[in-house]
Amino acid sequence: GAVVSQHPSWVICKSGTSVKIECRSLDFQATTMFWYRQFPKQSLMLMATSNEGSKATYEQGVEKDKFLINHASLTLSTLTVTSAHPEDSSFYICSARGLASVTGELFFGEGSRLTVL
Amino acid sequence: LAKTTQPISMDSYEGQEVNITCSHNNIATNDYITWYQQFPSQGPRFIIQGYKTKVTNEVASLFIPADRKSSTLSLPRVSLSDTAVYYCLVGDIRETDKLIFGTGTRLQVFP
Numbered sequence: 001g002a003v004v005s006q007h008p009s010w011v012i013c014k015s016g017t018s019v020k021i022e023c024r025s026l027d028f029q030a031t032t033m034f035w036y037r038q039f040p041k042q043s044l045m046l047m048a049t050s051n052e053g054s055k056a057t058y059e060q061g062v063e064k065d066k067f068l069i070n071h072a073s074l075t076l077s078t079l080t081v082t083s084a085h086p087e088d089s090s091f092y093i094c095s096a097r098g099l100a101s102v103t104g105e106l107f108f109g110e111g112s113r114l115t116v117l
Numbered sequence: 118l119a120k121t122t123q124p125i126s127m128d129s130y131e132g133q134e135v136n137i138t139c140s141h142n143n144i145a146t147n148d149y150i151t152w153y154q155q156f157p158s159q160g161p162r163f164i165i166q167g168y169k170t171k172v173t174n175e176v177a178s179l180f181i182p183a184d185r186k187s188s189t190l191s192l193p194r195v196s197l198s199d200t201a202v203y204y205c206l207v208g209d210i211r212e213t214d215k216l217i218f219g220t221g222t223r224l225q226v227f228p
Binding site for chain 1: 153158159160161162163204210211215216217218219220221
């Protein structure tokens, strides 16, 4: 099946720094990417939806200036957590939808665990 | 996406069949039913998708009654490695710009 890769898989940073997480579709063109955040023992929470070449649409309560999403190409979307704080520590997961997705199967990345000290 | 309701958790033993039911009373005509599996610290993995009646693949079966207001994921002869969280999503995933996950069902398989 199609592959979505996230990088880094885990990152530790100091409070106040910015962290960038990349999400790549390796063998298909992703017209739409979804970014999620997941806290321990909880479900995935949708943060934003990004379409290639357009500004991301953020869910209510998600600060667009803090979580910068760029979807500049059909194979790459990035999430930048700016001025990270300990409460931003979480598991971030991206999902990609292909250009010609027939069944509607979404492909998820492996996730990126962010720990802010 | 239509709101879904699943049991929070289920327990089973190795070798048993596990059935997880999802309620989706507000399912729309164009909506599909898709199930994902998630292991700790990993992204969700597609299991199966259906629109009506029964769908079977090498991993699971999906039963959908005629009114489509619910669906049942059936895992035959579970093993310890099937311990995971299972999510039911309802909607037209090809079109939607909002892919919302419900609480999911945490399945624990015991030896």
